[in-house]
Amino acid sequence: MTTVVYEQEYEVYTYGESLCSQMVRIACVEKGIEWKSKPIMLSEVAVESNNLTPQYLAINPKARVPSLVHNGTPILESYEIIKYLDRQNPNSGPRLYPEDQNLRSRIDAWVLGASLRDDGEFGTTLGMAIPMVSSPAIRYCLKRQPFWHVMRKFSKHPLPSRGIGFRVLRIMPVPRGITDKSVAAIAQALVNIENELSGGDDYILGSFTQVDVMMMAHFHRLEDVALGEVLVDGTLPNISAYWARLQARPSYESAVLAYHEPHWREALQAVFSDSQSPEMGKLKAAINRAM
Template identity: 35%
Template sequence: MSESKITLYHANWSLCSQMVRVALLEKGIDFHLDHIKLCDQYPEGENLSKEFLALNPKATVPVITHCGSVICGSQKIIHYIDSLQGKNDVHLYPQDNPSEFEQWVSDTTITEGVGFAETIGTILPVFSSPLIQMMVKKLPFKSILRILLRHPIKQRKYIFVSMYFFSAAKKFPNLGVSNFIDELMKIENMLSLENDYFGKSFSHIDINMMCLFHRLKDLQLEDILSTPLTPRIRKYWMNLQSRSSYKEGILNYYGAREKQIVNSFHQQNNGELLIKLKDKLYELNNA
């Protein structure tokens, strides 16, 4: 183990923070946590503070600091974590097919520069947009103004502001339906009945899938993982949920605030998106 402990700047409910927490737990690496109240969920918007922007000028979590270095972004962080010796004999980067592997990691991450809804990693934020809008609408006007003035990512700032004033997120999820079903079938075909995970052993790809599939659960879309047309995904998702890192890195970070938001989202969800996804899945498989 390295001498000084990693500090992880994260948010309880952020997809990319979940990925890094799961990676640290899988490796058996001890870490300090610093929770950042993100501007789309909390009036304080700590990711827009001078101190945080000095760490990550993009204003996003996760970020780690370790032995004097600052590393931003889940993909780079998990790569770095894997190079460290933890308590567990886990290797998140297998040796064979490194370029194909990296591509899958990137496609299952919220990767900068990739358009919304182009990959499974960028579809989940689009599906989550009604939930994010619910949170944004509860912010005081002062916080929205602060986002407008300070958020360094132009596209995000305008999305948050248009969610606040125009309920722009209502139709966003539809943008991801077709690509999501294509991605799901691609994953179903990649999985093999002999392996418990995406490849021969548990890896960075599995961490990302665990977090993305879990977000489907928050959004009441989980049923799309257990249709008769996706038997391998169904089994794979059960395997992912049975890892202790799923509970320790994801479920244990739901505080009263997160639970309350998920509950009110469920109360107002009409299930339309799940129907659209199922229709698309069957349409594709009957074609």
């Protein structure tokens, strides 16, 4: 097992605006864990980045964030990190991945749909759709970087498909068909959450779990990419109340809002200009069809 140099028991290598990084930071705060933040700038966001350096690749060979290092041992993939943190700290904070096997099975099903996974197909689930509606901001970040710099560095990405994806995105936007499929997947996921909350519980599976950690980050991203109106306009009243509860948790301020990063904020401002996303009409129509 790989061991890396560490300074503190828990260290999280994270980019401020990364969805998966947000999820792990939320989990750390919810569990009351003392952890050291190790900032990583992503190569798709800025020229001066460090996720493709040999030093970081020794920790995470896929060059992605987040990475948890626990007493020198790296744990990768945000959904696995959250489960790991909960198992290591069962008596601190809410049980994000409880012992009850039936509840774990339900959590696993929701996590599968909310995760960005290597074996997933873009646009098919919430976790595989959110990056597609985020792509205009990512493309803006890529286009700010010199063309040949982008082509060169991503030709060496340890995940060839990811390297190709960023190079293509530098040249052209995500195809319309994938975006439309992503909007439909987000709509269906929101309606599923609305229905799950119809029994009156505060959180999706009753108590606050890993599922809610992930939704806090996803809903924040929907606001970032100017699709957040559907969370508060009354069409999905259970979600509106749920989103307010998530935002009221201290972890939202300290693990999400406190980590806003200038490159990403500039991209959001340039792309969306404080207006609605051009996908808003399609998202609302898809929600109405799914209800």
